[in-house]
Amino acid sequence: MPGRTxxxxxxxxxxxxxxxxxxxxxxxxxxPPQPAPSALQxxxxxxxxxxxxxxxxxxxxxxxxxxxxxxxxxxGSLLIPLFFSYPTRLAHSWIPDPLFRIHISSIHxxxxxxxxxxxxxxxxxxxxxxxxxxxxxDGSGVGGLSYEELGMLLAKDRCAADPAxxxxxxxxxxxxxxxLQKEGRVWKEDLRQCYDGSLFWRIREERAGPKGxxxxxxxxxxxxxxxYGGTWKEWKVGKGDR
Numbered sequence: 617m618p619g620r621t622x623x624x625x626x627x628x629x630x631x632x633x634x635x636x637x638x639x640x641x642x643x644x645x646x647x648p649p650q651p652a653p654s655a656l657q658x659x660x661x662x663x664x665x666x667x668x669x670x671x672x673x674x675x676x677x678x679x680x681x682x683x684x685x686x687x688x689x690x691x692g693s694l695l696i697p698l699f700f701s702y703p704t705r706l707a708h709s710w711i712p713d714p715l716f717r718i719h720i721s722s723i724h725x726x727x728x729x730x731x732x733x734x735x736x737x738x739x740x741x742x743x744x745x746x747x748x749x750x751x752x753x754d755g756s757g758v759g760g761l762s763y764e765e766l767g768m769l770l771a772k773d774r775c776a777a778d779p780a781x782x783x784x785x786x787x788x789x790x791x792x793x794x795x796l797q798k799e800g801r802v803w804k805e806d807l808r809q810c811y812d813g814s815l816f817w818r819i820r821e822e823r824a825g826p827k828g829x830x831x832x833x834x835x836x837x838x839x840x841x842x843x844y845g846g847t848w849k850e851w852k853v854g855k856g857d858r
Contacts, residue, residue: 760801
C-alpha cells in the first residue's frame with residue numbers, strides 16, 4: 617500500500633519476535649532461563665562422561681578409575697547404578713531401566729536415609745548443617761575429621777530400621793576417607809569440594825600433573841597407622857600445622 621512502512625517480517629513466512637538489544641543487554645535469548653544444577657547434581661556430573669545427563673555403569677567404572685581407585689574397587693562401585701538407577705528412573709517411568717542408567721535430573725530421588733542432611737530433599741547444599749558437622753565432631757578443632765570422628769558421625773546419623781541407609785552411609789564415608797584423608801583426617805575444604813563435585817575435577821587434574829594426587833589412604837598409610845599403635849590411629853596434627 618502506498619505510504620505503508622515495511623514491517624521487519626515482510627517476506628518472511630515464519631516471522632519471529634524482534635530483538636531489542638541495548639548497551640547493557642547486547643543480545644536477548646528467546647529461551648527460558650535454565651535452572652542452575654543443584655549441589656547434588658554437580659556432585660555427580662564428573663561421572664557424566666558424554667554430558668548427556670545420564671550416568672551409565674561404564675561411566676561409573678571409568679570415573680572411579682580416573683580418580684585413582686583400583687580395578688577391584690571400581691568394579692565394586694557398580695553397586696551404585698544397581699541400587700540408585702531405579703529411584704532416579706521413577707521421575708520418567710515406573711519401568712526399571714534394564715541398562716541401570718542414573719538420571720542426573722532426578723538424582724535427588726536417590727537420596728537415602730541415615731545421612732547428614734547436608735543435601736536437602738531437592739539436592740541443595742545446606743551450609744549451616746555443614747558447619748554444624750565440624751562444630752560437633754571436629755573435637756581437636758584443627759579443621760578436619762579423623763576416622764574415629766567419622767565413625768561417631770555415622771553413629772549419630774543412624775536412623776531406626778534403616779539398614780540400607782546405614783550401609784550406604786558407611787560406604788560413602790569410607791570411600792571419602794580412602795580418597796581424601798591427609799595426615800589422618802578428612803579436611804573441611806576438601807569435603808566441601810566433594811559436596812559440590814569440584815573436588816573430582818581437581819583430583820583428575822592433579823593426577824595428570826607431575827606430583828599426582830598426594831592424598832588418600834592406601835597400603836602405605838595402613839602400615840604407617842600400625843606404627844602409631846593401630847590401623848586407624850589418627851596422626852597428631854596441631855591447630856597451627858595446616
